[in-house]
Amino acid sequence: MDNSFKNDEKLYRAVYPPNISSMYWKSDGSVSSAAFADPNGLSVERGYYRKDEDVVSAMQMRFTGSIIRVYVKNCRDIGAEVRYLPSNNSPYHSEIHGSATTPLLSKTQRRYLAEKASIILSSL
Amino acid sequence: MIIARQMDVRANIKKYFDIAYHGEAVVVPRKQDRNVVIISEAEYRLLEQLKRASAYNDLLTDGIGKKGKISVSAKENVKARNKEKLSVIKNLKDDWNGNGAPAFSDELIAKISDLIDELMIQPEIFPTALGTIQLEYDNSGHDHMEIEIGLQDEAEIFIVNYNGKESFENITVSTAAINDRIKDFYG
Numbered sequence: 001m002d003n004s005f006k007n008d009e010k011l012y013r014a015v016y017p018p019n020i021s022s023m024y025w026k027s028d029g030s031v032s033s034a035a036f037a038d039p040n041g042l043s044v045e046r047g048y049y050r051k052d053e054d055v056v057s058a059m060q061m062r063f064t065g066s067i068i069r070v071y072v073k074n075c076r077d078i079g080a081e082v083r084y085l086p087s088n089n090s091p092y093h094s095e096i097h098g099s100a101t102t103p104l105l106s107k108t109q110r111r112y113l114a115e116k117a118s119i120i121l122s123s124l
Numbered sequence: 125m126i127i128a129r130q131m132d133v134r135a136n137i138k139k140y141f142d143i144a145y146h147g148e149a150v151v152v153p154r155k156q157d158r159n160v161v162i163i164s165e166a167e168y169r170l171l172e173q174l175k176r177a178s179a180y181n182d183l184l185t186d187g188i189g190k191k192g193k194i195s196v197s198a199k200e201n202v203k204a205r206n207k208e209k210l211s212v213i214k215n216l217k218d219d220w221n222g223n224g225a226p227a228f229s230d231e232l233i234a235k236i237s238d239l240i241d242e243l244m245i246q247p248e249i250f251p252t253a254l255g256t257i258q259l260e261y262d263n264s265g266h267d268h269m270e271i272e273i274g275l276q277d278e279a280e281i282f283i284v285n286y287n288g289k290e291s292f293e294n295i296t297v298s299t300a301a302i303n304d305r306i307k308d309f310y311g
Contacts, residue, residue, distance in 0.1 A: 016220065023209075026260070026262075032250040034258040035250070037252040037258075043223055107280075119169075
């Protein structure tokens with residue numbers, strides 16, 4: 001794996017806090033854009049073309065809450081950058097940044113990703 | 125909806141997958157009524173979304189508190205739901221998002237609590253990792269409004285209309301100013 005991402009690669013995000021499952025779910029069942037606000041960059045796990053269930057199983061080794069998914073293309077469509085940043089906890093760890101110089105996603109970007117997000121695992 | 129025998133599906137799986145993909149459910153009868161239905165991923169996601177919305181509404185009327193869920197009194201009361209959610213947000217500790225998000229100050233919690241008491245229409249409220257609380261509204265015309273409130277005297281309002289047009293505005297955080305925006309938003 002390197003820092004190259006194709007548009008159709010999936011990115012998975014753990015929804016915190018894991019023990020409060022309904023925190024970011026809206027009354028219509030969609031996700032609030034607030035779940036995509038992080039001044040340090042939005043942590044995600046890159047799918048690297050693994051099956052959804054395999055990614056979920058791997059993430060559940062470290063996390064018990066809900067998981068949502070977007071595509072790299074969704075990020076690029078609104079000018080966000082995806083960076084591959086493997087960590088001690090995960091070789092798949094990546095981040096979504098608002099731009100080359102700004103880790104925080106703009107409100108426009110957060111809203112767009114919230115609309116595009118699919119809920120892969122709901123602990124609700 | 126169509127019904128297809130299991131052996132037909134096995135022999136023509138691509139055909140039935142394409143049928144399901146294009147929006148028609150394929151029912152496959154099996155022995156002992158252990159039938160299955162083949163649907164598209166889009167249909168599945170929609171059903172899951174509806175299930176979550178239904179479960180969310182059940183939470184509003186569930187008077188029995190359960191660990192990890194936000195419960196309200198037996199009477200369906202959106203304001204009470206927001207107050208309870210605010211108490212959950214208040215108890216979040218530093219690093220609650222696993223990436224350094226700060227806990228929420230008592231001052232901000234009190235500010236939002238006062239707003240919840242006075243707003244003419246209750247929002248949906250959500251914490252952010254920026255130390256702010258986001259109030260959200262969605263009207264029947266599919267417009268969307270976010271008001272992000274922190275300790276500052278001013279808040280930013282972000283509106284996305286049904287046609288995708290965006291607008292931003294800064295306002296002084298007060299019940300009157302926010303109620304004016306709510307009136308404009310709902311017409």
